[in-house]
Amino acid sequence: MRWASTKAEVPTPFPVFRDVPPLREVRKKMFREGKEVGFVATMGALHEGHLSLVKHALQENTDVFVSIFVNPTQFAAHEDLDSYPKTWEEDLQKLKQVQDEHAASAGPNAKSKIKGIFAPTVKVMYPTLPPSSDIAGNGSFVTITPLGNQLEGSSRPIFFRGVATVCTKLFNIIQADRVYFGQKDIQQSVVIKRMVKDFHIPTEVRVIPTSRESDGLAMSSRNVYLGERRREDAVVLSKALFAARDLYNSGEVSGKKIRDAAYNVFGQESQLRRKDGKLGGSCQIEIDYIALSEPQNMAMIPDFAKVDPSQGAILSAAVYVQPVDEPRTEKEVGQRVVRLIDNVILEPREKAL
Incomplete structure (x- = not known):
């Protein structure tokens, strides 16, 4: 043959x-x-x-x-x-x-x-x-x-x-x-x-399980589009998810508090570095969604509800990374918007806390 x-x-x-x-x-x-x-x-x-x-x-x-x-x-x-x-x-x-x-x-x-x-x-x-x-x-x-x-x-x-x-x-x-x-x-x-x-x-x-770079960024074929400066900013996505997972692992089951933990990282890591008050460092980062979902069917867990500790949950997020505000190189001049996704698993526990 x-x-x-x-x-x-x-x-x-x-x-x-x-x-x-x-x-x-x-x-x-x-x-x-x-x-x-x-x-x-x-x-x-x-x-x-x-x-x-x-x-x-x-x-x-x-x-x-x-x-x-x-x-x-x-x-x-x-x-x-x-x-x-x-x-x-x-x-x-x-x-x-x-x-x-x-x-x-x-x-x-x-x-x-x-x-x-x-x-x-x-x-x-x-x-x-x-x-x-x-x-x-x-x-x-x-x-x-x-x-x-x-x-x-x-x-x-x-x-x-x-x-x-x-x-x-x-x-x-x-x-x-x-x-x-x-x-x-x-x-x-x-x-x-x-x-x-x-x-x-x-x-x-x-x-x-997700393969990650040494700084926590999830590996993706689209990461090559980011460039060096946006690459540094994009790490906020995984940091936000890790912070929310840590809160859940500490015993928290409130859907709102878990999601807020992720949102808070975006504010702490990005917003303070920009003069215009928007998220991002060298570029603007727009949150598409931060979602808490049931593991079997991705059905949304609303903020007023609690994560069932015997089932766990999926915390997922997507962001749009805009081109750098002040391009310094030819590659940066030609940048386009990059959409990144990531998630963490909130593992089930034997008994509700």
Whole structure:
């Protein structure tokens, strides 16, 4: 069997599948051999968060597939589809390094490996009609409501429709025993779990803790857009969430007090550094939402309610990081708004306090 690479003349460290039939032939053989398959879906521009998912997949399966596909149906017309970072060669080398490190740590009996990269074209993934980013656009879509309409779904109305649609396609193509997602995109993980349950998709959804930079900022492909000065300001997002989590861990269950703890950090860390009274240091930071949600369905816990200590909760937030107020470099002149998301888990306790 012959597998296509990005460029026929350029060798790759793994087989690269551009179409579905060749991958399915390999997968059929793996079914017959009783292999356990893990799958990590990505849009490329891999960072340590993605690689952490691959590491877990290698530890828990005999074979792993990774997809690299920038899915157009989860981007609205005004979002950054065209400028989404594309780092194909670097991505493959990072994956090879992860596999090599896994083989070295597992020793001579190591059997698990990355079996291939699925990097389809848009035509392969959307074979009948061009993909639409319009709310009322034509096409075959998967919608998960009301879960997909809340929080991120409210700010980005087509996002979870696009995510659920492409993941349904990918799960159908790969037919993995386990699929791996990061906690940073917590609502996405809950949507995927609901989708798998409701459509009887035979796979286990594994959610891996968020990978963070040394200063606490959640790793994201979009962090590269921030630049040095905005990068320093953006850390306030994780600090706010950590402060609220600490308050909950101290015994507080009031929804209002927990959320206020996060809001207060934004004021203390940012507002005092600006002359105009708005949030931010070198740039303005706008809070989209700070939400306290039930862990199973992301339903909002109102301020007047209390967190059920036996269930815990999810505290999530999103911010818009505006361009720097006073650009100093050419890159800063060309900055665009960056939207960042993050969350922390308020873990359940055995007994209410």
